[in-house]
Amino acid sequence: MIAMNILGYHGALAFNDGMPELPEVEMVVRGLRGLLTGRRFIKARLIRAGLAPENPPRQFAAWLKGATVLDVARRGKHILVHLANGKTLITHLRMTGRFYNLAEGDENLPHTHAEFLLDNRKKLIFTDQRHFGMMMIARTAELESVRHLEKLAPEPFDPEFSEKYLLDVLKRSRQEIKVFLLDQTRVVGLGNIYVSEALHRARINPRLAANRISARRAGVLRSHVIEVLQEAIDSAANQVTDPREVYGRYGAGAIEDSWRVYDREGLGCMTCSTPIRRIIQATRSTYFCPNCQK
Ligand SMILES: [Zn+2]
Incomplete structure (x- = not known):
């Protein structure tokens, strides 16, 4: 696992999350589209x-x-x-x-x-x-x-991923919002990194039950989900490291630098300077600011 980190996705963070996230997959899609x-x-x-x-x-x-x-x-x-x-x-x-x-x-x-x-x-x-x-x-x-695709939620950039849609699915779940957002049958595209980022921007505590999120906050959350994914796609655009590889990997540091909470345990929150906390939810790390995300 450690050897893989050297070449793996997200640099040293491959420990936690080897999976490419949606922005990275989108870059591969664009690369393949041009070639094929x-x-x-x-x-x-x-x-x-x-x-x-x-x-x-x-x-x-x-x-x-x-x-x-x-x-x-x-x-x-x-x-x-x-x-x-x-x-x-x-x-x-x-x-x-x-x-x-x-x-x-x-x-x-x-x-x-x-x-x-x-x-x-x-x-x-x-x-x-x-x-x-x-x-x-x-x-x-x-x-x-097809079984791999049939249960997937609407794409975040499609109109179907509306405030009403998100509120409706939130209301039906008592799961912690962080865990809920990783479920690709409810919201597609968020992996462990961008879920922490979106919740921080929306100022929502990752442990809050999904059905306790108000209509107003669901709307705010929706726009931040779209925003973090879009920004990640935009900043990934010029990060090819091996010219033969089809946009498979981010260049060192570029994306990571834009993370506000992910992998920043103990470092100051970029909004309020409170140390970022790391907790484990459903066996995976969550990063959040205990002050901004009460
Ligand atoms: Zn903060």
């Missing part, structure tokens, strides 16, 4: 069958061979490559899944579990050191009923 849209897969190969348990390697290869990419999109933290043959390739990066853009003749990198030859003499590969990543090819028309 309009291109054709000459050939695809599933090298580790366990990466796509629902599609045996032969089917995986057959369904992608010759398919033209229409677009690359995102649903929660799933990457969706929509194909002209009516199929969609779904990928979840989990902890260490990454895409690399190589030349056709290049040797694969260590831990390459899938490779895709493109019609422009390029080769896209998927590496996954820890084997938690997931791929699946589904019919695009049936995407909403």
Whole structure:
């Protein structure tokens, strides 16, 4: 785990949270969109069958061979490559899944579990050191009923994620708000970092029960959820570290510098100078200001 931190997501914070968060996945989506849209897969190969348990390697290869990419999109933290043959390739990066853009003749990198030859003499590969990543090819028309996607809440940037929507789901839960916000069936996109950041900006105590949040504060919370995610996406835009990697990782320090509470235990709150506290909720660290977030 420590060795992974050197190269892992969020620098030293990979201890706590190896998972890329939504802004990072969005950067991968944008990178893939630029590389793949309009291109054709000459050939695809599933090298580790366990990466796509629902599609045996032969089917995986057959369904992608010759398919033209229409677009690359995102649903929660799933990457969706929509194909002209009516199929969609779904990928979840989990902890260490990454895409690399190589030349056709290049040797694969260590831990390459899938490779895709493109019609422009390029080769896209998927590496996954820890084997938690997931791929699946589904019919695009049936995407909403795919088990990985069917229960996901509305996207934070969609109009569906309205104040009314958020208030309605809050009212139905007695869970602590921090834990509630990590549940992707209620709110999509917040991971452990941005949930602390959004609650700090909204001045809400992470231990408050969801159903005790007023309509007014739910509205404030909603706008901060959108704001922290948007800012993270904006500041991630120019942080490619390995030119072959498809926007997989943040550069050192850039995003971290914008965190106001996350990983700042004992340091002064940027609003009021009170030392930031760390508590454990549902086995994961939460950071908050006991003064601003009463
Ligand atoms: Zn404070």
